Amino acid sequence: MPVSKTAYELREELQHERIVIELAKHVGVTYKASEQHGEIGSWRRSLPVLAEMLCAAGLGHVQVLLEYRLPYSPKRVDAILCGVHPETKSPSYVLVELKQWSDAKTVGTGLVKARGGRRQPDLHPAEQVRRYCRQLLDFVPAFARVPGQVKGIAYMHNAVRDAEWTLDEFEYDDFGQLYTSDLQGDLLSDLWSVLDADPATAGAAMAAAHELISAPPAPARNLLKTAADAFVARDDFVLLDEQQVAYKTVLDAVAEAESDGENKRKKVVVVNGGPGSGKSAIAVTLLAALARQKRKALHATGSRAFTETLRDKVAGDEERSGEIFKYFNEFRREPADALDVLICDEAHRVRGMPAHLHGKVRSQIDELIEVAKVPLFLLDEHQVVRPGEIGTKTDIISIAEGKGCEVVEISLDGQYRCGGSAKFDEWVVRMLGLGSEPPVVWSELVEGSEDEYVVDSAGSPHELESWLLRQAKTFSGTARMAAGFCWEWHDPVTVDGELRLLDDVQIGGWRRPWNARQGFEVPGVPSASLWASEPEGFGQVGCIYTAQGFEYDWAGAIFGDDLVIRNGEWVARRDFSFDGSVNKAEPVRFDRLVRNTYKVLMTRGMQGVCVYSTDDETNDFIRKFAR
Structure with missing residues (x-):
């Protein structure tokens, strides 16, 4: 209080x-x-x-x-x-x-x-x-x-x-x-x-x-519903403090780009913030405002699930509106300054592989800067989860300054997912050893504060699933389970003339399917892109590629055997990973990528999270600090 x-x-x-x-x-x-x-x-x-x-x-x-x-x-x-x-x-x-x-x-x-x-x-x-x-x-x-x-x-x-x-x-x-x-x-x-x-x-x-x-507060408005309203009813998010600074900075840069000033340099805006700090809210609000101003603006990500969900939820049946949502690799052959603004959401997923254009070799960051009068990069360096992703603040600034651009940096220090709990993000970083501070017991970290975010752990996957169902029923909201990529992922099979998912995720007697693979339509099951947003998504287990960029009220995070505790220290084990791209990374890089993966999975919940590990020693460690 x-x-x-x-x-x-x-x-x-x-x-x-x-x-x-x-x-x-x-x-x-x-x-x-x-x-x-x-x-x-x-x-x-x-x-x-x-x-x-x-x-x-x-x-x-x-x-x-x-x-x-x-x-x-x-x-x-x-x-x-x-x-x-x-x-x-x-x-x-x-x-x-x-x-x-x-x-x-x-x-x-x-x-x-x-x-x-x-x-x-x-x-x-x-x-x-x-x-x-x-x-x-x-x-x-x-x-x-x-x-x-x-x-x-x-x-x-x-x-x-x-x-x-x-x-x-x-x-x-x-x-x-x-x-x-x-x-x-x-x-x-x-x-x-x-x-x-x-x-x-x-x-x-x-x-x-x-x-x-x-006074009881109403639930926070869902990103995708509000995004749709932004285009249909022209109703935007309420951006606060640094969020609004980023928004205004981009609009001012657009106006400045059209001015006749001498020695004018292109402005590249780099916005860095943790999970739930409002990066996508800035992106969607800007896109709506620029659309109303009839500016040539596009939104780009490196995530198929995120892009297709925005196309579905924001653009709906309007195919032309859906065309504003692109992928990072779609700008290789576009002329310089073809756009007023390019909004690069989840820019930590920008790829490092060079692209060829007119005999020149350029990085993907170079391409994205080149194509717009005002490029905007929204990123969180702790969400780099695949080899080849180079969207760090240092990379972007280095390339932009090398091109003679003026860089405007803005840091978002808030936390709007996870019930507005900045302490929860700190707890996750400390527990996963991503910062310099040691792990801390959740109840001790929030003692004496007003923090109401719910952190819990489970002794089995059955308990975790029951916890999610109970929280969603008692306190309302959506619930999802997501896990590390530690089980094979098979295509659906045909049974009695219909496609069905296989129960790939098996922990003892508990068995559940991964979410549907891209390109398959399984009756009663949402597509991979809509797993996080459609009600039928609860019956499947999501992975990093379907959970990243999304939010739900109650998050269940399952640690697999690719990241375990041994003698009080995290040990990353590539032999237990079924992610073909990540497990080829060098040991130090693999360790960081897998920790970032679990950070993403743990920070999807707006009201609370329950965590479980398939490894007994690791689960004891988690339960100690999730009290």
């Missing part, structure tokens, strides 16, 4: 540091009395300003929710003021984004750079809080029905507007307003218009805060 205080209580506790200690525990950061940077430093500098202002304005009785985490998102609102509307007497909420910037400059549409801030641009503060409001309304249905209850403001309490001030070149609305220290009078007038200053409303303000804290 977020930390909740009246403004009077907040002012009092800030004098004794108690509130800072409580906030540090709430968000999971280490409290240090001498810390002057990061979140602790921000609380010490910004919260006293907010508390003093509210108390001086006669709003000391208003409830202040601090570090409120938005539903289905890792993002937190600095403060939400909860009170009563002076006219309607109904609950009223003001989302507040506190900025310590003393100055900032506009650098693009809705983008700013703060003095002494980061190298990459930030979202305009009013746009940031506007999108937080929209996210709240999207996932708290009770508020969505009465949007007038919610208001958003950004407060740059160290800034004073001057003759060079450019941030007001922005279209403000009730969800997104910006105030500086010299506009505090206007800010107070705004607050008084939506928060009753009568101290007698203190009880109602507390009830309003409780209503927000206890």
Whole structure:
């Protein structure tokens, strides 16, 4: 739960540091009395300003929710003021984004750079809080029905507007307003218009805060359904923070590419983020926006399942619309700058094998950069799962700079899959030994936090399957099982005149088929491309090539004998892999690829995961850390 205080209580506790200690525990950061940077430093500098202002304005009785985490998102609102509307007497909420910037400059549409801030641009503060409001309304249905209850403001309490001030070149609305220290009078007038200053409303303000804290959030909208809406109903994702920065950066680069400026260089945008950080949401939203602008834009991936699913779910029966979804290897003979934008989704799957064109040998990255005025690469280096995939940030930047391009790098630090749990991604990385930190018990990692992601393990495949069925029935949602490529995969056979899948995945007496192979139509079974999205997919076991790029509510991940624990260390064993391309890789490369494979399988679930290994020693290890 977020930390909740009246403004009077907040002012009092800030004098004794108690509130800072409580906030540090709430968000999971280490409290240090001498810390002057990061979140602790921000609380010490910004919260006293907010508390003093509210108390001086006669709003000391208003409830202040601090570090409120938005539903289905890792993002937190600095403060939400909860009170009563002076006219309607109904609950009223003001989302507040506190900025310590003393100055900032506009650098693009809705983008700013703060003095002494980061190298990459930030979202305009009013746009940031506007999108937080929209996210709240999207996932708290009770508020969505009465949007007038919610208001958003950004407060740059160290800034004073001057003759060079450019941030007001922005279209403000009730969800997104910006105030500086010299506009505090206007800010107070705004607050008084939506928060009753009568101290007698203190009880109602507390009830309003409780209503927000206890409001059940609606499930996150499925990527594919929203993608379809983006083209049919023109309804986009709500992109937050760095996601929106990436989106705006591409649109600005497109506009710049059409300008007549001298010595203009092609911009290559590289967006790096972990599983569920919003890369595909950016891709689909951009594609919809560019389509509405009648730009020449295409979407490309290296995944047949992902591409065909987008063609089916987004384009539907519209064959021409389906043509916007291509593969990386389809641009070899296209002229330079034939497209306005090429969106390279899952760019970690770009192949390293050279291609021949007009007597020249070029890498696939070179081809993708060449064909578009603005190439966009969306990648996660931990999802490279096959030899020959070279879509690392270093590779892309090196080739782009070698071609004389300007590279814009953007990092996505959020986690929107897995219930918005950044801690779960950390847990997976640590358990698989993909980082420098040792494995950690899940319950200990999330102790004291608001993290609600479900992590469990099973003693058998029967238990894992039962767990998935129980979770899907009890808490609703989709469930899928996926496994390492440790069993042969046969074509379906004909039985009584109909094709049927063979039970290739056999663990003791438990037997299940792989999902259907590409090119086969098996009655009652979805195609390989639609295994993750069609309801009938639960009866089969998916593999890395049908699971990667997709999401479902409840994930079952089965470790095979290609990656086991021996004496507390992971050991990759190529002799147990049936993936013909991966098991030919050199030992060090095979080890990394197989670990990345299981990371992908474990991070498909939006609400929870259950993990099982066919190897007893490995399963004991998993069960120890999945508690």
